[in-house]
Amino acid sequence: MRNSKQIVWVLFLLFGCIYTKSFAQEEEYEVLPKESEYKHAKTKLWVNTYGKIRISKRLYWDAQTHFRFEETESTPFVGQVGQLYNRHALGYIYSKKVNFSLGGVLRLNFNTDPLSEDRNLVPEWRIWHQYQFAMPVYSATVYHRIRIEHRWTQGFEDDSEYIFRNRWRYLFRAKIPLNNHKLVPKTFYVAPETELIMQSGKAVVGSVMEDLRLTTTLGYILTPRLTVAAGGLYSMGQDLKNAGEFKQTFTLRVHMYYSPDFRRVKNKLPAIHLND
Amino acid sequence: MTLRKIIRPVSFLILLLFSTTIFGQEKQRYSGPKEIAQYSGIADYQYFVSNNDTILDGTFKMQKSNLDALLSKADKTFLFKGEFQQNIASGLWEFDFGEFKSDSITEVVGFQYKLNVSGVQENANGILVLGKPHGKWVYTKNQIKNSEVLETLFESSIEFDNGIPQKNFQIKNTEGTLVGRFLRDGLAHDEWTFYSENQVGNTHSWYFNSGQLIKISTLNNGLLNEVNLIEVDSDSSNQTIINLDRRFIKILKFQNDNIHETVLKSSGIPSLLAENADYYKKLDTILSSLGEATFLPEFKVKVNYFPLDSIAATKLQNIKDSYLKSDSIASSFLADTQLNILKLSDEEANYYYSVVDSISKQYLYPIKGVLNLNDEKILEYVDRNYLIEHFLPNGFPSKEIKLGQLTGDKSSFINSNADAYSFSEKNLNGILQMTKYAEASLISIQKILSPKLAKEKRQQQFIALEEQMISQINNLNSVIDSVDATFPNNLIVGLEQIKAVANKNLSAYSNMQNLEEKLEFGQHLTKCFEHLEELEDEILLHPVKNQEIVEHYQDQVWNPFMANLMTEEIKKRITAAYRKVLEPYLLNEVSTNLNCTNAGTLLNLYKATHERMMTLRDEDTHKLERKLKREQDPKMVLELMNINPTVKKEQ
Numbered sequence: 001m002r003n004s005k006q007i008v009w010v011l012f013l014l015f016g017c018i019y020t021k022s023f024a025q026e027e028e029y030e031v032l033p034k035e036s037e038y039k040h041a042k043t044k045l046w047v048n049t050y051g052k053i054r055i056s057k058r059l060y061w062d063a064q065t066h067f068r069f070e071e072t073e074s075t076p077f078v079g080q081v082g083q084l085y086n087r088h089a090l091g092y093i094y095s096k097k098v099n100f101s102l103g104g105v106l107r108l109n110f111n112t113d114p115l116s117e118d119r120n121l122v123p124e125w126r127i128w129h130q131y132q133f134a135m136p137v138y139s140a141t142v143y144h145r146i147r148i149e150h151r152w153t154q155g156f157e158d159d160s161e162y163i164f165r166n167r168w169r170y171l172f173r174a175k176i177p178l179n180n181h182k183l184v185p186k187t188f189y190v191a192p193e194t195e196l197i198m199q200s201g202k203a204v205v206g207s208v209m210e211d212l213r214l215t216t217t218l219g220y221i222l223t224p225r226l227t228v229a230a231g232g233l234y235s236m237g238q239d240l241k242n243a244g245e246f247k248q249t250f251t252l253r254v255h256m257y258y259s260p261d262f263r264r265v266k267n268k269l270p271a272i273h274l275n276d
Numbered sequence: 277m278t279l280r281k282i283i284r285p286v287s288f289l290i291l292l293l294f295s296t297t298i299f300g301q302e303k304q305r306y307s308g309p310k311e312i313a314q315y316s317g318i319a320d321y322q323y324f325v326s327n328n329d330t331i332l333d334g335t336f337k338m339q340k341s342n343l344d345a346l347l348s349k350a351d352k353t354f355l356f357k358g359e360f361q362q363n364i365a366s367g368l369w370e371f372d373f374g375e376f377k378s379d380s381i382t383e384v385v386g387f388q389y390k391l392n393v394s395g396v397q398e399n400a401n402g403i404l405v406l407g408k409p410h411g412k413w414v415y416t417k418n419q420i421k422n423s424e425v426l427e428t429l430f431e432s433s434i435e436f437d438n439g440i441p442q443k444n445f446q447i448k449n450t451e452g453t454l455v456g457r458f459l460r461d462g463l464a465h466d467e468w469t470f471y472s473e474n475q476v477g478n479t480h481s482w483y484f485n486s487g488q489l490i491k492i493s494t495l496n497n498g499l500l501n502e503v504n505l506i507e508v509d510s511d512s513s514n515q516t517i518i519n520l521d522r523r524f525i526k527i528l529k530f531q532n533d534n535i536h537e538t539v540l541k542s543s544g545i546p547s548l549l550a551e552n553a554d555y556y557k558k559l560d561t562i563l564s565s566l567g568e569a570t571f572l573p574e575f576k577v578k579v580n581y582f583p584l585d586s587i588a589a590t591k592l593q594n595i596k597d598s599y600l601k602s603d604s605i606a607s608s609f610l611a612d613t614q615l616n617i618l619k620l621s622d623e624e625a626n627y628y629y630s631v632v633d634s635i636s637k638q639y640l641y642p643i644k645g646v647l648n649l650n651d652e653k654i655l656e657y658v659d660r661n662y663l664i665e666h667f668l669p670n671g672f673p674s675k676e677i678k679l680g681q682l683t684g685d686k687s688s689f690i691n692s693n694a695d696a697y698s699f700s701e702k703n704l705n706g707i708l709q710m711t712k713y714a715e716a717s718l719i720s721i722q723k724i725l726s727p728k729l730a731k732e733k734r735q736q737q738f739i740a741l742e743e744q745m746i747s748q749i750n751n752l753n754s755v756i757d758s759v760d761a762t763f764p765n766n767l768i769v770g771l772e773q774i775k776a777v778a779n780k781n782l783s784a785y786s787n788m789q790n791l792e793e794k795l796e797f798g799q800h801l802t803k804c805f806e807h808l809e810e811l812e813d814e815i816l817l818h819p820v821k822n823q824e825i826v827e828h829y830q831d832q833v834w835n836p837f838m839a840n841l842m843t844e845e846i847k848k849r850i851t852a853a854y855r856k857v858l859e860p861y862l863l864n865e866v867s868t869n870l871n872c873t874n875a876g877t878l879l880n881l882y883k884a885t886h887e888r889m890m891t892l893r894d895e896d897t898h899k900l901e902r903k904l905k906r907e908q909d910p911k912m913v914l915e916l917m918n919i920n921p922t923v924k925k926e927q
Contacts, residue, residue: 052836060836097839134839141838175838183838224833224842257837 032206032244038236041248045069045077046233048253052091054261062089062101070112077252084108089128097134104128105149111156118156125152137174139181145171165201167210175219185224191217197237206243211235217253227257303334310338312565315354332360332567341374346393350377356562358404363567365404371559373398376420392422396429400559407563408439408570415555432552441575447548448473454548456482462576463487464520470544480544487517487578489528505531514582516657520575521553522546523654527579530649530658530666549575584656591704592650598711599643605718606636614729614736628725630679631689632718638677639714642667646707664702672699672710677717691717734795741798745782748805752778755812763819770815770866774808777870800872807875814882815866825854825889849901850892853913858885861910881919888919 051063064087072079089103105126111118130147149167154160173193180187197211217231231253239245303324310319315338322334341353353376358369376395383390397420402413417430432447440462447454456468464484472478475497483491493502518524525546553572560571584592609615609632619626645667649655655663664672675697676690693716699709756771781801788794831846845851862885865878892900903916914920 050837054836091836093834093836096834096841099836099839132839136840141840143839183835183840184842185844221838221842224835224844227835227837259836261833 030242032242036244036246038246038248039239041250043071043076044082044249044251046251046253048255050255050257052257052259054259054263056263058093060091060093060259062087062091062103064088072114080112081110082112083110087128089130098132100129100131102127102129109153109156113156116156118160119158120156122154122156122160124154126150140174140176141183142172142174145169145173147171163201163203165199165204168198168200169195171195183221185221187221189219189221191215191219191229191231193217204240207238207240208243209238210240211237215253217255219255225259225261229253229255229257312338313561315340315356315562317354321360331363333362335359336566346376346378346391347380350375350395360567364407365563365567366406367404368401369404370401371399371562374420379422394421394423396420398555400555402436404563404571405438407567409434409436410438411436415552417555430551430555432555439570439574447552449548449551452544452548454545458575459486462574463517464489464575464577468545470548472544482545484577487576488515489577514580515578516581517576517578518657519572520549520577522550523652524577524579526652526654527657530654530662531580579657580659582656582659588704591708592647592655595643595704595708595711596647596650598708598715599640599647602635602711602715602718603640603644605722606632606640609722609725610636612729614732615725618729618732622728625725625728627679627687627689628721630687631677631721634677634679634689635714635717638673639710643707643711643714660703664706672706675713689717691720734791737795738798741795741802744802745785745798745805748802748809749778749782751809752805752812755816759816766863766867767815767818770863771812773867773870774812774815777872777875778805778808781872804872804875807879811866811870811875811879811882814879821886822859825851825886828890828893847893847897847901849904850889850897850917853904853907853917854885854889857908857910857913881914884919885914888917892917 046066046068048066049064051061053061053063055061064085066083066085066087067081068083068085069078070080070082071077085105085107087103087105089101091099091101093099105124105128107124107126109122109124111120111122126149128147128149130145132146133144135142135144147167147169149169151165151167152162153165154162171193172195173191175183175189175191177183178188178190183189193213193215195211195213195215196209197213198208199210200208213233213235215231215233217229219227219229221227233251233253234249235251236246236248239247303322305320305322307320308318310317317338317340319336319338321332321336321338323330323332325331336359337355337357339353339355342351345351351374353372353374355370355372357371358365359367361367374393374395374397376393376397378391378393381392396417398415398417400413400415402409403411412433412435415430415432416428418425419427419429427450428448430447430449432445434445434447435442437460440460441458442460442462444455444457450473452470452472452474454468454470456464457466459465463486464482465486466484468482468484470480472480477495478497479495481491481493482489483493489505491502491504493500495501556572563571609629615625615629619629646655646663649658649663676688678688691713697709697713697716699706699713701709752775756768756775759768759771781804785794785797785801788797826845829845829847829851830843832841833844834840835842862878862882865874865881870878900916904913907913907916
């Protein structure tokens with residue numbers, strides 16, 4: 001008797017869940033427009049720091065902090081803070097040309113909608129791993145970067161729940177030295193790059209192309225351990241809510257790359273040349 | 277009472293038992309490799325140990341033969357067989373020495389391989405009593421061909437009585453045969469005759485009377501030549517007994533000139549005796565290195581004896597001292613290269629050279645002969661009168677030393693104090709006076725020649741020194757002209773300063789008057805110039821060495837953003853301290869403070885700094901780098917970096 005009672009309870013809950021879920025889906029149903037709609041392009045400014053801190057012969061700590069601003073109605077580009085972005089990982093140097101990393105991201109999303117009365121700040125969590133391959137081509141170097149992110153996001157509403165998505169990113173970048181025949185200190189370089197970000201997950205219905213980013217930066221290698229760069233980014237991608245709508249942005253980017261090595265000289269010595 | 281009766285015999289027995297363990301040595305046997313004198317082979321002998329010494333006692337056998345050596349090249353064999361009693365060779369002994377080759381053709385006879393050998397075989401056998409030969413000893417040396425005796429090369433047969441030769445003996449070799457006899461006490465007696473093998477009929481005979489050689493007669497191709505020695509011996513009481521050996525032959529030669537000639541002609545006897553002595557010596561060497569033995573045949577003879585008393589010994593010592601001094605002066609002058617060159621141009625030098633040469637020939641050479649006789653211990657058997665006659669056939673040399681008797685040169689030398697010496701006495705005294713005169717003459721010549729040579733030497737030194745300085749200064753001056761236009765200006769200032777310092781010192785040298793000081797200063801200058809030349813080289817190389825340091829302090833760094841290797845300067849504080857503090861300091865020292873006294877130090881500082889920079893890269897410099905921060909004092913930086921050039925003391 002006792003068992004049959006339990007079974008009834010479980011079945012009841014199960015049906016309840018299915019019901020509510022199908023009800024919710026129905027509620028969020030969006031109609032695709034007849035033609036793709038391109039939204040007004042937002043202007044943004046990204047100030048990004050990239051650190052790769054050497055901790056042993058094969059390992060480094062990847063530490064990135066990005067400050068992302070975006071327009072307000074009165075101020076383009078830097079009107080308000082959009083996101084604060086903290087990306088960390090443990091990197092493994094497989095060879096001079098190949099490295100991998102695995103880590104986490106904590107992104108703080110600020111509510112940029114002036115009309116919203118919801119929460120002002122929500123966290124976003126990611127686990128990410130990345131595989132990068134470099135190839136010398138004449139005096140330039142091209143880089144292929146595959147980055148996979150497992151992402152938990154939520155909206156600004158008080159009762160908003162986390163939704164889970166996977167992101168599939170491929171970046172193709174070239175660094176072409178301008179005043180030298182190779183990428184060494186005191187060299188300017190230009191770096192055109194394209195990144196395609198695809199996404200998947202239950203919450204993703206149709207809008208699989210999250211972002212396509214077209215960037216060009218101009219960089220300068222100050223020392224073997226410090227490089228600065230600045231450039232412009234145009235991006236567009238499908239809106240999660242409606243696959244027929246496309247977001248667009250124009251972003252100014254300022255980057256600083258630093259790679260300190262606090263190891264003692266005597267510890268460094270055998271590690272300089274890696275495999276060769 | 278009964279107990280007492282028993283105690284005595286029992287205690288006696290116990291004592292006897294102990295005494296045998298104390299005194300009775302147990303004989304042991306050794307069989308294995310052994311080495312005596314130059315012979316090494318396999319030995320088999322009996323011995324016992326006493327006080328940690330091995331005492332040979334019983335049979336002894338040692339041999340060596342090597343078939344491999346015989347077949348491949350040649351084999352040297354030996355076999356010693358005999359007996360010892362308490363380490364003294366006694367009993368029947370046999371010695372064999374062989375040197376064989378083989379034709380390698382073998383033949384089997386019965387159950388043995390037979391192999392023919394050719395070569396030389398020596399054999400000696402006889403009886404030893406208490407280490408001395410006793411009875412008949414025969415020593416033969418045969419030429420062997422195909423295992424058969426082809427020819428007897430040497431044979432001696434001598435009878436001994438406790439080491440003393442007795443009765444008749446016979447020694448022969450391929451030249452001839454010597455026959456003679458001894459008295460019971462070993463003294464040579466009667467006629468000793470050598471019969472020549474090659475020229476039949478030729479004989480040499482020595483006639484002894486109780487050991488005294490009284491007559492020598494030679495028969496050469498029918499010509500008889502006799503020399504009586506008995507006349508020479510004025511007093512037979514002044515005689516002594518010695519062994520008939522090489523010394524005796526030599527003594528004979530110093531009896532008078534006739535004998536000298538005759539002995540030379542009758543060489544058969546002495547040479548056979550000498551050959552025999554050599555073979556006996558060979559056996560003695562073997563026996564003596566094993567145990568106690570006296571195996572040399574003691575053929576005894578009587579000779580005249582002129583003993584050397586203590587006064588004579590002192591005189592001989594004085595002659596020797598004086599001679600050594602004179603000889604060292606004379607030979608140093610005669611061998612002096614400078615004097616040999618100088619005498620070609622300098623009349624006086626040539627004169628004294630000739631005097632020294634004459635003294636050496638007329639005085640020192642005969643004296644050396646006398647001293648040699650003394651060293652050979654023959655002098656005491658030679659009549660002093662004859663000694664003078666032998667070595668100075670024309671009498672004592674004149675105090676007025678004649679030069680160039682052959683060249684007709686009439687000049688001569690006489691020492692100022694010649695009157696103080698008189699050497700007319702035909703004895704050691706005369707020789708001593710003669711030696712002293714030679715020494716005094718040489719010393720007075722030395723007083724004249726030495727300063728002359730020293731002056732000459734100094735002049736030569738000046739010439740060599742100045743030649744060197746001129747070549748150095750030319751080098752120093754030419755360097756600055758050889759640098760090209762891209763050479764850094766601050767370094768050119770340094771080069772100019774080096775040149776200036778060198779020229780200033782050279783003019784100081786040329787203004788000096790005192791020759792002694794000038795020479796010393798000149799020697800000091802060449803060293804200084806050497807340093808300056810090296811310093812110039814160092815400055816010329818400075819840009820290269822700087823570049824070397826810059827490259828040395830480069831390290832390869834992997835840039836993770838570019839995914840490539842970049843070169844990076846490491847230990848920047850150290851390179852900065854070098855660039856900003858040390859390098860300017862070094863250059864400044866050269867261009868402002870350089871002089872002859874610190875040139876060497878500066879040079880070393882340059883070198884040491886560069887060397888230190890090259891080593892610091894790979895050292896742990898963590899603390900040093902921290903200390904170097906903001907350090908501007910070059911002396912402090914040098915100290916921190918531990919740069920201490922070994923400062924060479926300037927003379």
